[in-house]
Amino acid sequence: MLPDETIVAIATPLGEGGLAVLRLSGAHAFAIADKCFSPVGKSSLKPSAAPTHTIQYGKIIRDGNVIDEVLLAVLRAPRTFTREDTVEISCHGGILPAKLVLDTLLTNGARLAEPGEFTKRAFLNGRIDLAQAEAVADVIHSRTELALAAANEQLAGKLSQRINKLRDDLMLTLAHVEAHIDFPDEDISPDTKEKLLQRLEDGISFMDELLRTANEGQILRRGIRAAIIGRPNAGKSSLLNQLLGRDRAIVSPIAGTTRDTIEETANIRGLPVIFIDTAGLREARDEIEVEGIRRSRESLASAEFILHVLDASEPLTSADEIYLKEFADKKRILVCNKTDLPVKLEVRSQNSEVRMVDVCSLSGNGIENLKDAIKSLVWAGEIKAEMLQVAINSRHQEALNRARFTARQATDALRDGMTLELVAMDLRIAANAVGEIVGKTTTEDLLDSIFSAFCIGK
Numbered sequence: 001m002l003p004d005e006t007i008v009a010i011a012t013p014l015g016e017g018g019l020a021v022l023r024l025s026g027a028h029a030f031a032i033a034d035k036c037f038s039p040v041g042k043s044s045l046k047p048s049a050a051p052t053h054t055i056q057y058g059k060i061i062r063d064g065n066v067i068d069e070v071l072l073a074v075l076r077a078p079r080t081f082t083r084e085d086t087v088e089i090s091c092h093g094g095i096l097p098a099k100l101v102l103d104t105l106l107t108n109g110a111r112l113a114e115p116g117e118f119t120k121r122a123f124l125n126g127r128i129d130l131a132q133a134e135a136v137a138d139v140i141h142s143r144t145e146l147a148l149a150a151a152n153e154q155l156a157g158k159l160s161q162r163i164n165k166l167r168d169d170l171m172l173t174l175a176h177v178e179a180h181i182d183f184p185d186e187d188i189s190p191d192t193k194e195k196l197l198q199r200l201e202d203g204i205s206f207m208d209e210l211l212r213t214a215n216e217g218q219i220l221r222r223g224i225r226a227a228i229i230g231r232p233n234a235g236k237s238s239l240l241n242q243l244l245g246r247d248r249a250i251v252s253p254i255a256g257t258t259r260d261t262i263e264e265t266a267n268i269r270g271l272p273v274i275f276i277d278t279a280g281l282r283e284a285r286d287e288i289e290v291e292g293i294r295r296s297r298e299s300l301a302s303a304e305f306i307l308h309v310l311d312a313s314e315p316l317t318s319a320d321e322i323y324l325k326e327f328a329d330k331k332r333i334l335v336c337n338k339t340d341l342p343v344k345l346e347v348r349s350q351n352s353e354v355r356m357v358d359v360c361s362l363s364g365n366g367i368e369n370l371k372d373a374i375k376s377l378v379w380a381g382e383i384k385a386e387m388l389q390v391a392i393n394s395r396h397q398e399a400l401n402r403a404r405f406t407a408r409q410a411t412d413a414l415r416d417g418m419t420l421e422l423v424a425m426d427l428r429i430a431a432n433a434v435g436e437i438v439g440k441t442t443t444e445d446l447l448d449s450i451f452s453a454f455c456i457g458k
């Protein structure tokens with residue numbers, strides 16, 4: 001990236017809407033905007049002449065023609081998202097006006113931004129660290145308020161503060177150890193050694209604490225997949241509709257109604273759960289059903305847990321028994337549906353671990369209990385505020401695992417009186433791995449993989 005390149009992108013989704021917003025950032029942002037923005041009215045100014053954090057009213061001109069009437073925000077470095085001079089233009093929200101304004105800015109010297117490039121610049125210019133940059137994407141992609149709250153905590157730097165403290169502690173220990181390498185005649189006094197060991201053990205416990213949030217972090221960011229399975233007509237699609245609170249899937253008394261899998265996300269007690277309604281399991285009657293059942297099984301395999309729906313108004317069939325056995329190893333909830341009808345189903349609970357919930361998917365009775373059961377199945381314990389502050393993602397998890405491994409080695413080596421060079425080497429690796437989380441140590445590949453997942457204009 002050339003530091004004096006000025007980048008531009010449409011920051012709002014492409015489509016018809018009231019407004020579209022374009023973002024222009026870089027050293028020449030005002031000069032480029034000056035070339036195509038014509039102020040209207042006596043109080044409006046050219047971007048380069050306007051005070052910072054003001055809005056100017058005017059027209060975008062290309063080749064002497066008016067393209068659109070716009071509001072233009074002038075934001076001078078460093079008080080901007082990228083810490084560069086920034087112009088934000090609100091134009092009419094049709095696809096064409098936004099594209100024409102974009103085109104005009106491009107012909108006047110701006111370059112089209114890559115995905116995530118504004119956020120990348122915010123990181124490179126030191127406004128936010130890497131964990132915070134990732135949180136920007138989490139905020140955008142969050143599907144429940146709980147996920148959003150977690151992303152906002154990370155964006156505010158709650159995770160970063162703790163990671164920085166962890167890294168500082170490792171560096172401090174490293175400095176102590178290195179000082180003794182330089183003066184080999186002086187042994188580390190038993191007192192000091194005890195303190196160093198204690199600090200390392202504290203650091204390792206803290207890494208364990210963070211690592212325990214990985215599962216929850218993953219659920220909040222990506223959601224958790226749940227396949228709704230069972231015999232035809234058990235009421236799977238009716239259950240999906242109840243969980244979503246709307247009529248998404250076709251329901252009918254004909255066995256074999258659902259052929260294709262249907263995926264929808266619902267907010268279950270703050271957790272984004274992706275439910276997959278599937279074709280009823282049985283001997284397929286035709287080619288379409290064969291494919292439907294194949295897809296059911298595929299969803300089953302990819303799901304993190306299943307809702308196995310049973311028809312409570314009928315006795316357990318031999319097919320039911322086969323499926324109950326087959327999915328015994330899956331994380332599951334047995335949903336006894338149609339409890340409004342006389343109950344003929346008897347499920348011998350083979351072990352008390354199996355969770356069973358009675359529901360009626362016609363009226364919605366029991367659905368709240370089912371939601372509670374889902375929450376307690378996927379989320380261990382209470383949803384605590386502290387956990388939201390630090391729920392780590394898979395990249396953090398991977399770096400922390402490496403850090404923990406070498407920090408453990410360093411601690412053992414120090415305790416066992418191994419040569420201090422070895423201790424120092426492991427400590428340095430551990431500190432670097434922790435530093436990767438906030439971007440103190442990074443590679444271009446790592447940055448690419450993080451920012452390329454962003455949308456353009458962010």
Ligand SMILES: Nc1nc2c(ncn2[C@@H]2O[C@H](COP(=O)(O)OP(=O)(O)OP(=O)(O)O)[C@@H](O)[C@H]2O)c(=O)[nH]1
Nearest residue numbers: 232233234235236237238252256257258280338361
């Ligand atoms: N009485 C009663 N009927 C229900 C209940 N849930 C579903 N049904 C009925 O059972 C029939 C089948 O429901 P679906 O939701 O289509 O069942 P499904 O499991 O998706 O069936 P397939 O897609 O064919 O595998 C429909 O006539 C529903 O109205 C319930 O709780 N009580």
Ligand SMILES: [Mg+2]
Nearest residue numbers: 236237257258
């Ligand atoms: Mg169905």
